[in-house]
Amino acid sequence: MNRKSIVAWGLSATAAVGCLTVNVYFPAPELREAAEQVVEETWGDGNADGEEADDGATSWMRFLRPAAAHAAEVDIDVSTAAIRKLKSAMSQRAGQLKPFLRKGVVGINNQGLLEIRTLDGVGLREKAEVRKAVDAENKDRLTLYREIAEANGLGAADVPRIQKIFAQTWVDKAESGWPVQSANGDWGKR
């Protein structure tokens, strides 16, 4: 047995015995729950425990649900100081922006950001206000996605996936009649 064979045999044996398993897991289900919580806290009625409120199931039954058990394994943190401040700023701005969404002036695009759809019928002062508010909101949303990644040990490469999850959540939680953009780029109404 020559030296190369010995090395190859040794590597094979090491590989067989000392098998290393690398699990790569992106916590999408937990992030969806976190996104729902954030959207509720900022643009909803502030009650973030939607899971407990949505089906009326008794408390002991919830322990049987896989999703709940799964969520308990990975806890997504959306309450760091930076995230709290962002949520507060977005929550205060929501009251200013919602009337523009109801009028169809502003829509939610498929990147989870706001977009001005039309300025018809809007006074000049309001035009300036909506431009400022949309810019500020989008800036905060992008910062929020980065902060959530950082707070939960996810890398910068995961930020687009977080943004995508939030994009769907913003649309799901939109009020009826708000302009929303589908994944293929078409605009319609929620």
Place this chain on the structure above:
Amino acid sequence: MSSVLHRRFARWWLTGIAICLASLRCSVVLAVVVGFPDEGVRFDDLAGQLGDYAWTAKRIVVRGEIDVAEGVSSGTVEIDGEGLAIHDPGFERAGENLRVGGSIEILDLGEESATLRVDLQIVSGELLVDKLYVDLSVFPVSLEGRVAVPGGLGKGDRLRFEDVVVRIAGVGAARGAGEWALDGSSGEVLGTLEVDGLPRLYDLLYSVPADQRRYRIEDRGALTAEIAYRQDAAGVYALTGAASLSGAVVAADDPQLRLSLAAAEIPLALGPGVALETIATGRIAVGESTILGGPIGATVFPIEVGPSSIRLTEPVRVPVFGGAITVSSFASTDLHSADRQLRLALAAEEVDLSQLSQSLGGPAVAGSLSATIPEIEVGGGLLRSSGEMIADVFDGRVRVRHLRGDDLGSTVPTFGFDVDFEAISLEELTRVLSFGYVSGVANGGVRGLEFVSWGPVAFEAWLETIPKSGVSQRISVDAIRQISIVGGGASDPFSQGIMRFFDEYRYAKLGFQCRLHNDVFTLDGIEVEDGAHYLVVGATIPPRVNVVSHVREISFSDMVARMATVTQ
């Protein structure tokens, strides 16, 4: 920012002149037919297109006389317009509900030329330039000067103007000459700017309610400038000239900042179209001001301006807190773009920590601060630095390194740095902090310290005593109680038994390691035994007192509450 606003304003008021011309043309054509009786001729619900701009007018009344001879008209008319509106396709620039009055002298109006002298006042209405909204009833505008459209109205594509003066009530005036394409795409303006109401200009440009502003301009101040502004059809612009500023005082809503700009002579060279060889010198003279709550002496900053850049030509020493800070190598580039960068070097010498700490609202800390920071770089929302600050304090030394910032300009700007403590006298430290009495010498450090909204959000810190000959290691009952509270203890073991006869104890070790992450504060002792974390390990000679932490993790808000208890 200022160049963008300037460009937008230039395009706006040139467009304003053009709409006035267009309105007049419509009136004149009809006047030849109907004449102008004394009560004037009234036109209702006019509409038209001027280049990319759509305009409408609810009512325009025209009075005056126009002579028509061989196809060329001349004369003077007075106009009174109400409900005028104009906007570009995207409402980037728009005016609505404009009330315009004044006179227009027709110097030459024919098939091939149109030259007018205008004297108009816009006394109410609204203007929008992107996100800038102006209520013209608060900031009425007047416009006078000679304007012409070579080639005639409807044929010519450029607006030429001479001796034009635009005044904004309470703010100042802009005078200029030049020409501009009627579609707003390109042109050149040479002129002067005279602002004698800086606070009003601030109100105009920063449309946030006064009670929500962090900064204000206190004095009227004066700004004058000679400017040349050019823009080509591709949108490449250059703003050149020189500006002088005097008597401006910028103050924050707390007494920590008050900056007096005594005088400034600043060359202008802003925009991607500025010639690369452009270079000029100037100066910024700062009067006696307040920064971080402390006074700083008058200082002159000599500057050199290049294409969209500015730099200090020599180091500047600023007296502050009994010492001085020297700013050198200051340079900022790409000022016209969002990619602007700033680099500077700082050095501090003999800054009195007692003055500094008290100005910041803390207890008097005897000592001095020095710093050598060869590079601070700011750009792209980030701040990075090299070098270190050294504070000789508490008979030891504190080093601050890796000053950094992230997400600058966002809702949650983050600042951070690392700290090392070397041979700090706990006796001096606890005396200043009113933390009971602890003697001994300690080393320690903080890594990854981050602040959001001036509150710490992350760090890893440690402190441990080091034996030093000639220095005793003793701790008072008060200090033990304080540490006990911070560590989660509640009962008072010193109220009974033999312990009540002692005021202080010897200790062998004192220290901790702690960590803040995601609002969870973790506190570990200097020694661990059977799961108990020792914050203070008592001396072997009785009476012996150990302080043990049993709850390692608590929320940071609870820890802050504990700290508040012991510092009260």
